Amino acid sequence: MRDLDELKNVGLKATLPRLKVLSLFENSKERHLSAEDVYKVLLTTGEDVGLATVYRVLTQFEQAGLLVRHHFEGGKAVFELNQGGHHDHIVCLQCSRVEEFCDEEIEKLQNKAADERGFKINGHSLYIYADCTKNPCPHKI
């Protein structure tokens, strides 16, 4: 679907800043971006978008279900495109690269664990912090 329609569908006007941000997430090689990251990329691309607008747009996109917000270690929030399938994250401690994975069994066990304790899961985040072994770390500092 075109970005324009995607925005209309969630009740947001198709403004330039929104289209730019959405397009950035769809085309960027790095799927996980902070507000600052987005702002800087737009700056270097010559776009005239304020940082406050970036924050507003990211929050709106999150509420609309277009993006997912994550709180990794380090204080700043990062966002990624919501492409339906839930997945968890392995964060490489060498290069901060983020690898995604999904394990149905873990998902089931989480639901079971919550259920047994009288909770209905609304969402969850599983972050594994790890070192590359077989994977030679391509971005190692």
Place this chain on the structure above:
Amino acid sequence: MRDLDELKNVGLKATLPRLKVLSLFENSKERHLSAEDVYKVLLTTGEDVGLATVYRVLTQFEQAGLLVRHHFEGGKAVFELNQGGHHDHIVCLQCSRVEEFCDEEIEKLQNKAADERGFKINGHSLYIYADCTKNPCPHKI
């Protein structure tokens, strides 16, 4: 072990602010406290401890392995006593209460998932955000 010795063992002087903070975590009913939480409790207890000192002490305790730092949603970090056994967290979306749980099966599957992708796990965090169901939420706003 006495708090005093516990501090000496990690190479920290047994000062009043440190003893107060350690004691707070050991005796508080709420195991998960933010810097602000700790600061406020100490204030109402009549202790004269600066907020900056609370932040410094919490960070030192974390580095010493006495506390574990968590990044839940909401921007602020929370700390809890490190009592050895790893566990995961269910955060109640109604009252922000935190319930702990541990699932050996999930732990195993995490290791397997990381291993299959060529990573060696260093640490991980699993936060489940959920609504009380059977549990009537005691602190509901």
Place this chain on the structure above:
DNA sequence: CTTGTTGCAAATATTTTGCACCCAT
């Protein structure tokens, strides 16, 4: 047109740091 949206600057919120004084060892 009309209402939502933006950019800017100022305000918040959280955490860190510089510095002179203080206290545990």
Place this chain on the structure above:
DNA sequence: ATGGGTGCAAAATATTTGCAACAAG
């Protein structure tokens, strides 16, 4: 005594908000 520790205020970082100008429908 002395070097680490503390409180305070100021700085740094991350994010939000007020407001007048602006643009999408």
